[in-house]
Structures are given as C-alpha cells and as structure tokens.
Amino acid sequence: MSAREALAEIASIPRDCGEPVFAEPWEARAFALAVHLNERGVFTWSEWADAFGANLKANTQAGEPGSYYEIWWQTLEEMGERHGLASAVERSHRSGEWQAAAARTPHGKPIEL
Template sequence: MTACLPASAPEPVFLHPWHAQVFALTVSLNEAGRFSWPTWVAQFSQVLARHGLDKDLDGGDDYFTAWLETLEMILAKDGAAPAPDVERLRGDWERAYLETPHGDVVRLAASQNT
C-alpha cells in the first residue's frame, strides 16, 4: 500500500512567526488566569471595530496588530505592562534592530532593558 502525498504543502496557519508568538502568549496568559476569554473577546471586538477591521479579516498583519494592541491594553489595565514601559521597550528594540548589522542577532544593551 502506498501513501498518497498531498499535491502541495498545506498553507501555514500563521503568516509570520510574530503572529504565532503573540497568539501563543495570549493563550498562555489566559490559561494563567490573567484575563478571561469574555474579557478578551470584548476588548478585541472593540479594537477591531475602532480600526474598521471587523469585516473581511484575512488573518494578516492588520489582524494581529489589533490582537497585539488588545493584549497590550489588557496588560496595561492590570498594571502588568504600563503603556509608557511598553513604548520605551519598543523604542529600545527598534534602535537595537536598526543598529544591528544584517545577519547578526539583535540584542538589547544591558542599560536599555533595566
């Protein structure tokens, strides 16, 4: 008996690694009790509607950018990730990325992440 192989590889579930990472982080935080799914759904729905993304979603960057915004909002509300701290860290990573030669690992300097 020979196995039938698919004619092509299946489509990836996530278009980019960061989509999978923010999704997994959200699930993990929910499982740890940081927020309930009803809370998540309510906040995510508001973010999607505010950005006009509540129709014709394709699971792309706009969808996961809204996902990340929702997660940041929830974590800021409970004090786990205050917005100013998130913005500072985002800026630190952006500077590190822009200053890192192509192909090298991006790292934050010790003074940046304290």
C-alpha cells in the same frame, strides 16, 4: 483554558481545516501570548473575547481597517495596561532600547538587548 478551547470561543480567528493559520510569524506569537496570559490567569478568555470583539467592531467601522492580528495586538497592549503588566511608557522606553540594539548589531548577528 487551552489553546484549543480558546480557539473554539472566538469563531472569527482565521483558520484552515479547523486550525489557525498565520500570515506572518509575529501573528502566531501574538496568538500564543494571549492564550498564555489567559492560561496564567491574567485575564479570563471571555474578558479577552469582549475586548477584542469591541476593537474589531470599532476598527471595521473606521475608514481603513487594520489586519485581524494588528487588532489582536492592539488588544494585547491594552490588556497589558489594564492589568498593570506593562504601561505605554514602559513600552515606549523598551521599543527605543530594541531599536538602539538593532542599530548597533551588524547584520548577520542576532539582535540582543
């Protein structure tokens, strides 16, 4: 499914004149990752919409709702686990590697693993 079709399926995605808008760059990457994993056949878009919708609903009922794309991201991490792409343990390990890479990188140089 193309990005355009994916957008049509999820009416709640924030947009302006029909196109999605992102408050911060990572939000666009989160959006692109979900669309891309669907294109690659990792999950169907209806599976995505169901999982995301359930998280959105649960989050809205909770006391302090997260932002739209924070919930999108939570769904992405869960889908990664469900389909065996990346486990919580792997993410925790990799997260530590990125933090260590940042700590040894002087400001002004790109952070690389």
